[in-house]
Amino acid sequence: MSSQDEQFPAAAAAAPEPAAASADEGMTWWYRWLCRIAGVIGGMSCACAGLWNCVTINPLNIAAGVWMMLNAFVLFLCEAPFCCQFIEFAHAVSSRADRLRAWQKAAFYCGMAVFPVMLSLTLTTLFGNAVAFATGVLYGLSALGKKGDAIAYARIHQQQKQMDEEKLTGTLEGQA
Numbered sequence: 769m770s771s772q773d774e775q776f777p778a779a780a781a782a783a784p785e786p787a788a789a790s791a792d793e794g795m796t797w798w799y800r801w802l803c804r805i806a807g808v809i810g811g812m813s814c815a816c817a818g819l820w821n822c823v824t825i826n827p828l829n830i831a832a833g834v835w836m837m838l839n840a841f842v843l844f845l846c847e848a849p850f851c852c853q854f855i856e857f858a859h860a861v862s863s864r865a866d867r868l869r870a871w872q873k874a875a876f877y878c879g880m881a882v883f884p885v886m887l888s889l890t891l892t893t894l895f896g897n898a899v900a901f902a903t904g905v906l907y908g909l910s911a912l913g914k915k916g917d918a919i920a921y922a923r924i925h926q927q928q929k930q931m932d933e934e935k936l937t938g939t940l941e942g943q944a
């Protein structure tokens with residue numbers, strides 16, 4: 769515990785845990801792991817494609833390759849902080865990234881993946897950023913929430929149908 773946590777124990781206890789924040793969003797454990805694994809694979813594909821993209825004389829390809837390697841570092845830092853355990857600020861960045869909402873992660877990851885493609889539209893940048901973009905899409909889908917069950921939708925539809933019939937019979941009786 770730091771000295772600041774010792775001075776204000778109530779504030780330290782009231783601070784939300786990263787796991788609790790992500791559990792409140794309604795993500796299941798397997799979907800959370802799927803997003804993390806997609807982020808790690810996306811980081812590996814960005815790193816490899818970014819390195820390959822830097823082996824050229826075109827300055828835009830080099831800039832896109834450097835950006836892709838930066839994307840890989842950010843993905844590893846946010847999704848797999850154990851890969852960056854020798855970097856001092858890795859745990860702080862990871863815990864802050866865990867507190868982000870799913871739509872914020874989705875926008876961040878998709879935006880990170882689109883920028884190198886806009887710099888240099890090649891197959892290397894497209895395929896290298898595809899999995900990183902897919903990670904953002906997975907987080908975006910989780911931000912939409914759970915799908916409702918068929919029984920609840922059928923019940924709502926039946927209630928709406930019944931209300932429409934009552935309104936229709938009410939207007940017909942009112943005209944008579």
